[in-house]
Amino acid sequence: MSNRICKMFGISLPIIQAPIHTLTNGKMIASIAEAGALGILGINSGFKFETDASTGASTTTSEEIGDEERFSILDTMTERNLMNEQIDVAFENTFRPFAVEIASTEASPNDDPTAKSLVMLMRKRRITITLFESWGQPISKEWISLLHSNGIKIMEKVKTIEQAQDAQKNGVDVLIYIGKNLANFVKRFGKKTPILAGKNVTTAFTIKSAFANGADGIFISTPFIVCKEAPTANNIKEAIIKSCSSNLTTFTFPNEIVYSLPGTLPDKLHDLTITKIEPSKIFRQAHHFQGLINGMVKGDLTNGYTMLDENIDEINKIAPAEEIIENIAKNIPEKSR
The missing domain is CATH 3.20.20.70 (Aldolase class I)
Structure with a gap:
């Protein structure tokens, strides 16, 4: 090697x-x-x-x-x-x-x-x-x-x-x-x-x-x-392979932009980002890491979010x-x- x-x-x-x-x-x-x-x-x-x-x-x-x-x-x-x-x-x-x-x-x-x-x-x-x-x-x-x-x-x-x-x-x-x-x-x-x-x-x-x-x-x-x-929750895996980059919603946390599958909570966080709410407050609205667990482990995008790479087009x-x-x-x- x-x-x-x-x-x-x-x-x-x-x-x-x-x-x-x-x-x-x-x-x-x-x-x-x-x-x-x-x-x-x-x-x-x-x-x-x-x-x-x-x-x-x-x-x-x-x-x-x-x-x-x-x-x-x-x-x-x-x-x-x-x-x-x-x-x-x-x-x-x-x-x-x-x-x-x-x-x-x-x-x-x-x-x-x-x-x-x-x-x-x-x-x-x-x-x-x-x-x-x-x-x-x-x-x-x-x-x-x-x-x-x-x-x-x-x-x-x-x-x-x-x-x-x-x-x-x-x-x-x-x-x-x-x-x-x-x-x-x-x-x-x-x-x-x-x-x-x-x-x-x-x-x-x-x-x-x-x-x-x-x-x-x-x-x-x-x-x-x-x-x-x-x-990862099976419904989230299925949603990722069926989605493309243009379907993702974005919002801002301290130190990073998050790319997520759309859903009730991710869409709300996107709207907060557009209205220039502070990233730390958006992170709080996302229920911190509990929201990530809700989204990725439980597969619940009503009370959770996902954290993905910006480009998912070849993940199928x-x-x-x-x-x-x-x-x-x-x-x-x-x-x-």
Whole structure:
């Protein structure tokens, strides 16, 4: 393997699955790993609403779970147990590498016991790759020190030159670029740090363009949302493959524009955006991350929304993760594998 991403992570293809809140589980991640890509167990992986006699950590009968402003929807111990269950499932189905997402906006690990507990879990289970999600804030030196001291490689999303400079200076191992002008970004930062293209990479053209512009790999979200193994609600999967980009509705959250399937709540959020309501207030009207769970996991677009890539035109089939990865790989130049 000559590719820097493949060498660093021990994978066969420079394809990284981008997790979305609650929409991953151990079986899905193992399927991605077995196909040669890198799967990431996202926060609240494996979460279920229905009671299940086989486990108590990953189930609830409540309609509203935890504090909707927190990234984790469960308390620290339950979140850790939930992730551990899904790691067990992944290890039952693959010996290949996979990653775990750590989410925190706190500068000190001691101020975020849930995120810190997941780092300790990764150490115990010998998982050596993380996606650190800080929602536009730079990952602190304290977090980087904790992760590196436990043998964990760090990926971080960056949108601006300033964010990339901070991440590179602090020692982030892989930059996921979600801004504009990938070629210039790679020219500036790619010599020192591997770069993943992470902005709207969904079509054959965008995959080929990412590597033509110098990216070491691709960070892909929506195609995996509709994979057979994904815990996305079936009606949402069906709606995605039958929709096209022009059908999506948009609204603005802090730090990002959201592309969603239309529905009662998404249409309301779109109208609020048009009337120049502050993004933070729109996020509140969306019921924060509870709205995402309502939309993506429950399939309820009356009280929830979806979070998709801007271009979904070539996503037209619910298929196993292996098949999705095979189709993606066809557009990756041989020299980049």
